[in-house]
Amino acid sequence: MRVDSMSSIYSFDDLQLQLIDDNKEFNTDLGRFMKEKWNLANRGFEYNVVAVFGSQSTGKSTLLNRLFHTNFSVMDEQSRQQTTKGIWLSEARERPMIIMDVEGTDGRERGEEQDFERKSALFSLAISEVLIINMWENMVGLYQGANMGLLKTVLDVNLQLFQNKGAARTLLLFVIRDFVGNTPLQNLQKTIEDDMHKIWNELSKPENLQNSEISDFFDFMFIGLPHKVFKNEQFEAEVKLLKKRFYDKDDPNYVFKPDYHRRIPADGFPQYAQSIWDKVINNKDLDIPTQQHLLAQYRCEEIAKEAYDVFLNKIAPYKEKLDNGEIIDDLGKDLLEYRDNAIKNFSIEGCRYRQDIYEKKKKDFLDQMNNTLYTYYLSQMSNAQKAVVEDFKNKFNDKVIDGNNDFQNTFETLYNSALNDFQEVADDITLPQTNWNSNDIFKKLKEELNTIANNIRRKKVNEIRFMVDKQLRKEVISCVRSSLNENITESLWEDLFDRYTVIVEQNVNNFINKASIYSCEENELAHISKELRKASWDAFYDAIFDETKDTLMIIRLKEKFESIFRYDNNGLPKVWKPGDDIDGQFQHSLSESYKICDLFNRIDIPIKKIKEVTELDNIDEDSLVIIEPSKKKMLLNRFRNTVEILYIDAKHSVVSTTSE
Ligand code: GDP
Ligand code: MG
Known part of the structure; x- marks a missing residue:
């Protein structure tokens, strides 16, 4: 925080912050103060903002300090030295409230000074729920007096810049100082109200607010405080009563109505205040909804980023395991929990921002996490696919080698159990609110299992074919040899061919019988049978020529x-x-x-x-x-x-x- 030449005279409490300095610079330390010094950042909507408006040395800081136990600097009676110019922020004691004190100079040099006054007043009006307007009793009715003129300008710009239908309302709490009581408060109140309506009527209103009433945007409250020095006891007593209106929710005059709240969550307040100040300073056209829109986007993205980082840290260890080919038990359950937690963390702070933006950003955030999780999904599925295939292959091979004759049944049992195993992994890892689809992976797995079974079957059938082929040739050759060398008769060829035919049919049948347990397709059997027949003929034919x-x-x-x-x-x-x-x-x-x-x-x-x-x-x-x-x-x-x-x-x- 800034320390200047006044610091030796005035005690600057560590708990206050010069938000705007005399160069009109915004102090970005606000975020840190909210978090570290004031413990306000995590309050959500549970905080209020109060500001004060009024001429120099009308006891504003004195009043704020009394009401909220703040420590804003008060002009020294003896030296009449100025307090440090700027907008000061502090937290109130015992209640989450941000109190804003505005220090100008006496307004003697106009020009530059007026600019600061107007801007700080506009800023106060835009961000506070309750604006205390502080004035001496003898200033009431002095329309050309410093206050009302300024108020008119401020209301005017405020209306142009920040207000539109449905925007938050503000309580203007008029505190009349050194109130003597000769003129009843009601009369003073009436005078001020008339002035306010007059001001309102004279304002140049935007098109859509032509018919609006001042009461659409402002509530009024009036209070008189006795002279602090001459009627000190009464002064303190009245201040105490006034304090109740800020602290006691059950007080009939409790000042904080829900529709005064700007609906800016505490953690977004620094960003919000800065953007309002920027607009005030640059006097750019804007309205609060646009600000809230931008703020909501900005903050929701920030909150999502924080939650995402936590989420990434949590899920990172699983990645390595997956890359090593592991199938992680309950992976889906764990990932879902981390995702749910991330959404929960996001929602706690994010839900206070504009609903439509929040919902959209929540969806974006979910999509972002799902994208990341999708690679986990694919890894787990691919690991499971490999394991299931390997397991299937081993079991199937074992069973078939064991001489298990029920090839088709064995296949179906193992095939179904492989698919079940895989389905279990898929069910676990397929998270809700995703469009992940395992159809393709399932299709591939089925193809792979079928290919394995087919290969094994083909291998087995080929073994049978090879055996039968050998036997068939042997029988044919020996049949030819004996026929051609035995007692040869006229019916040599007829007899030989009859014998040959019997051998062929027997062996082909033998092949079909043996191969049929592997549930080959008809045409595969037919094809191999034909090959056997051809081979038998070749053997027959060659044997004849050999002989x-x-x-x-x-x-x-x-x-x-x-x-x-x-x-x-x-x-x-x-x-x-x-x-x-x-x-x-x-x-x-x-x-x-x-x-x-x-x-x-x-x-x-x-x-x-x-x-x-x-x-x-x-x-x-x-x-x-x-x-x-x-x-x-x-x-x-x-x-x-x-x-x-x-x-x-x-x-x-x-x-x-x-x-x-
Ligand atoms: P600010 O500039 O509006 O913040 O005024 P200060 O709080 O610094 O007070 C300016 C001077 O007015 C100080 O000397 C205070 O003691 C004095 N003062 C404070 N409250 C009252 C009050 O209610 N009546 C009078 N007459 N003087 C006050
Ligand atoms: Mg002051």
């Missing part, structure tokens, strides 16, 4: 040949005797072998039948040819060469037996 290579064919023919030429019907080796028809036997054996060879011209199975069993449609006649005619000739030549030795041997054996 009909030249060397094997020659052996086959030779065996046939020998079985007739060298062995009798009982399977015993023949012993040729003279006269045996070796030539005839030789020819017969040859022709029987040729018949066999003819059987191997081609795989003699009707294409239609093959297509039925193998489900192949690209089989043509040419592919079924085993031994080309040109090749056959060569083959038979080689065959003949081999068996001709047998013929000669037979001939020799006869010759040798006869020669013995």
Whole structure:
């Protein structure tokens, strides 16, 4: 606070503040005073503002000090020295009241002085609920006297700047000093009231206030105080009574009516007072509602910011955990509590400001917090999604590996329990008053679970397919081998194909049976069955060609040949005797072998039948040819060469037996 040359003479109580100094500067320490020295800042609407107006040295400060136990400086009787110019603020004792004392100079030098007087008066009028107008009794009725002239100007500007319909009203409490009582108070009162109405009528009123009455904006109250020096006892007694009007709510003349209150919460008062002073100083056009609007915005934002900082501090520790992939128990409950608390903290102070602004700022604040919380929501959901998927995968794998045959049931049970687990997390973390939506995340989760199950199923089905495929080929090959090497008859191909068909059908059925527990789709089974059939045909076909290579064919023919030429019907080796028809036997054996060879011209199975069993449609006649005619000739030549030795041997054996 300012200390000037007067400080040695006058005691400046630490509890008062020079709000406006003689340079018309506004003291921004007000906020600190409200908070630290006066304990008023957290009073909400529970405080009142009283100001005083009147000529110099009419005992204003003396009266305020008596009424409110303030310590405003009073002019020293002896030295008649001036008090320090400015607007002074102090708190009252025992009640949350802000008391405003105005010190001017004597008003002797006009000009600059008048400007200060007018401005401080306008300021007092704009922000106080009760304005004490202090005047000597002998000034009453002196319309041209300092007071009324000034009052007129002030009311005029006040009306232009601060008033409109529905604005707060003000009590003008006229205190008549050195009231002797010769003229009854009622008469003085009447004189003043007449003056006030006269002033009011002369004011240039704004368009919308043309028909307004002074009583729309002001109430009047009148009181006379005896001479402080000559009638000191009565003076003190009257002041005591007057004091009751400020302190005692039950006093019939209690001064603070609700509609006098400016509806500025105490914590917003410094900002408000400063803005009013700025407007007064700059004499800008404005009205109180605009001020209140701006103030409400400013303060609500400030209050929200404070509450938001607290909120952020509370929720920050959770962030790290979430980033580590944790799923935090009761996270939603905790976050909601912090959000609720933040809104509550915001509301306590914010609700005193203009309702529409407050509601809007509250909504903004909620949105702001929800935006921040949304990242928490997403993290928790994503952590839960990962955990649920991992858990599902493990359990499912275990169950399937365990040889659990009820694949579909297992899947459905685990799938539903995974979704339930996830739903629980989602329910906890989805806060009320948000538009967060988990549909997409749920959809993704379902897809993931299905993909996992499908992969496992596909893997299992492939294992079965692989096993069946191996078995099928093995059986086909061995069937071909035995058929082509056993006693070959005319019905070779028909018999072979019959056997082949049985093998294919058995194995495909086997596959379908085994795979069906994995509840594959029809067409997937059909597709794999078809592949198996094709593979079986390839094995069949390749085995036939393997078994009909030249060397094997020659052996086959030779065996046939020998079985007739060298062995009798009982399977015993023949012993040729003279006269045996070796030539005839030789020819017969040859022709029987040729018949066999003819059987191997081609795989003699009707294409239609093959297509039925193998489900192949690209089989043509040419592919079924085993031994080309040109090749056959060569083959038979080689065959003949081999068996001709047998013929000669037979001939020799006869010759040798006869020669013995
Ligand atoms: P302010 O300038 O209006 O604040 O007046 P002060 O309170 O400083 O008082 C100015 C002088 O008037 C001081 O010397 C006071 O003692 C004196 N004074 C205070 N109250 C009264 C009163 O009721 N009647 C008279 N005659 N003098 C008073
Ligand atoms: Mg004074």
